[in-house]
Amino acid sequence: MNPLGWGLRRSESQEDSVLNDPKSSDQALLERVAGRDSQALADLYDRYAPVALALAGRILGDRSEAEDVLQVVFTRVWTSAGRYDSAKGSPASWLLSWVRNGAIDRLRRRDALQRASLRAMGEAPAGHDGGHADHDGAAEERERLKQAVDSLPADQRQVIELAYFEGLSQTQIAQRLGEPLGTVKTRVRLGMNKLRQALPGEAH
Amino acid sequence: MNPQDLEALAPLYALEALDGEELERFQKALQGSESLQALVREYRHAATALPRSLDPVEPTPGLKSRLLETVAPPAERSAPVFTRTFWGLAAVAVFSIIGYSLLHPTECHGLVFQGGPEVTGDLLWTKRHVTLRVRGLPPLPPGKVYQLWHIMPGMPGPVGQKTFVLDASGILVGSDSMKDAITAQCSFAITMEPLGGSPSPTLPIYALARN
Numbered sequence: 301m302n303p304l305g306w307g308l309r310r311s312e313s314q315e316d317s318v319l320n321d322p323k324s325s326d327q328a329l330l331e332r333v334a335g336r337d338s339q340a341l342a343d344l345y346d347r348y349a350p351v352a353l354a355l356a357g358r359i360l361g362d363r364s365e366a367e368d369v370l371q372v373v374f375t376r377v378w379t380s381a382g383r384y385d386s387a388k389g390s391p392a393s394w395l396l397s398w399v400r401n402g403a404i405d406r407l408r409r410r411d412a413l414q415r416a417s418l419r420a421m422g423e424a425p426a427g428h429d430g431g432h433a434d435h436d437g438a439a440e441e442r443e444r445l446k447q448a449v450d451s452l453p454a455d456q457r458q459v460i461e462l463a464y465f466e467g468l469s470q471t472q473i474a475q476r477l478g479e480p481l482g483t484v485k486t487r488v489r490l491g492m493n494k495l496r497q498a499l500p501g502e503a504h
Numbered sequence: 505m506n507p508q509d510l511e512a513l514a515p516l517y518a519l520e521a522l523d524g525e526e527l528e529r530f531q532k533a534l535q536g537s538e539s540l541q542a543l544v545r546e547y548r549h550a551a552t553a554l555p556r557s558l559d560p561v562e563p564t565p566g567l568k569s570r571l572l573e574t575v576a577p578p579a580e581r582s583a584p585v586f587t588r589t590f591w592g593l594a595a596v597a598v599f600s601i602i603g604y605s606l607l608h609p610t611e612c613h614g615l616v617f618q619g620g621p622e623v624t625g626d627l628l629w630t631k632r633h634v635t636l637r638v639r640g641l642p643p644l645p646p647g648k649v650y651q652l653w654h655i656m657p658g659m660p661g662p663v664g665q666k667t668f669v670l671d672a673s674g675i676l677v678g679s680d681s682m683k684d685a686i687t688a689q690c691s692f693a694i695t696m697e698p699l700g701g702s703p704s705p706t707l708p709i710y711a712l713a714r715n
Contacts, residue, residue, distance in 0.1 A: 364675060371626065393551065
């Protein structure tokens, strides 16, 4: 597994040197950002921005708004990298939780009419102009994760996605689906256990 | 709540889907249990499979450079500053709700623009530099521009900044350097003005970003 995680976009020779460079782990980059190293922020951006934008776009259904979220989040990374606490999660989960929460906050601010019109545009982020040429290893990792998510039973995947992408609580999910709360809990637990098995360990 | 019950709630907590009394009890138990903290950490990491399995989307060219320019701006440029006039009720309304938080002067901060029902946007600022991006503003009639105003407590009125037009997508995107240092108590407004900008703002305010 690529120890740098996903979204890496460098040439193979660059990748080799980066892989061997302890200064370029996610954790090390955050420490350098905390020390006001803007190149470290640029490296972190290159590594995470495409997935962060995909996540914000998936939640918001609007590329422009998703990019707004991205810019705010990376600015906050710049100001708050020193407060990252590895005890609470990996750098990836820390950063992506900001993207997720920022996008969900925006989603909640929209009125119902605006939300409906955006969804009518389709689930794919609008204006997806140009592909993302990431490294083979990152593509393979993404494919592996996609298979893990796709292999979840539909009812388990549904409750997890409602929580993750729409920010619904367990009670709200139960109400939305018309299912008992206990059923929702069980589905989340079973599905998350499968994802946990698919992602052993944490990439710091 | 026994350990098995708590472990069963960990994936819900990691997804931020836990609510009510269960959330309170779980948070209390979490503080004193390293094993539970480790479990939550694992589930949080597992949840990243969802975004990481999505097809990545390449950000718009220029977004990265705007970000880096904001957090580490180039040498500060001089900016046009027009005469200042009192902005009456608008400024009073803004300042009445401003919180006086303490912020480090060299840090970069973000504010959200609000306005009409379709207006959304952000303004990122350091001590003397702003980058803004606002969507949902009305199209500009011929001979008109949007102008940014910097509103500071203690000043006689808003300070006129750069003027902007909308890009091809109808979005106002740009950056500006401030003659006067931005503080945590500052707010920003956007009005529609004649070409070249105005010495004093013309109401209404189309977008407002306030601390």
